Amino acid sequence: MSALGEAVQRRVGARVRALRAERGLTQLRLAGRAGMSRPSLANIEAGRQNVGVRALCALAEALGVRVEELLTAPDEPG
Template identity: 45%
Template structure:
């Protein structure tokens, strides 16, 4: 089960950085401290189910986007180098914002 929380933490970190937030900002927005966000992103702290929805709302993603695939598969973005992955995520986040406005 630890792999699940590590994968969740990685997805959370990517979504956070795509939104341009630091750990303190995300923590403040969801009622946690920076240390908790750091521990969650490293897979060291488990997350209550209701927090999935809090994170998703603040990060402007669907809750499912933060969940790892049940069979352990990675998505296409997982295969990219970190700098390219961050760029792709920010492009996707901007595209989603534009379609939500439209």
């Protein structure tokens, strides 16, 4: 994977983790809402797993945000 791809993967993971924490959700609860396993979510949050479009959309819906909000840092325009 390219350096840019790895950076985006880490950013998405960090955003998912931060938004999950803000909402008081456990990894297990968010994973269930998004239709994935808790280990998959843990790997996404840690930046170790690539996030496909379907998973990205499912996570955004489960967190109540737009997909763009998972791709940008909190202070960047989405």
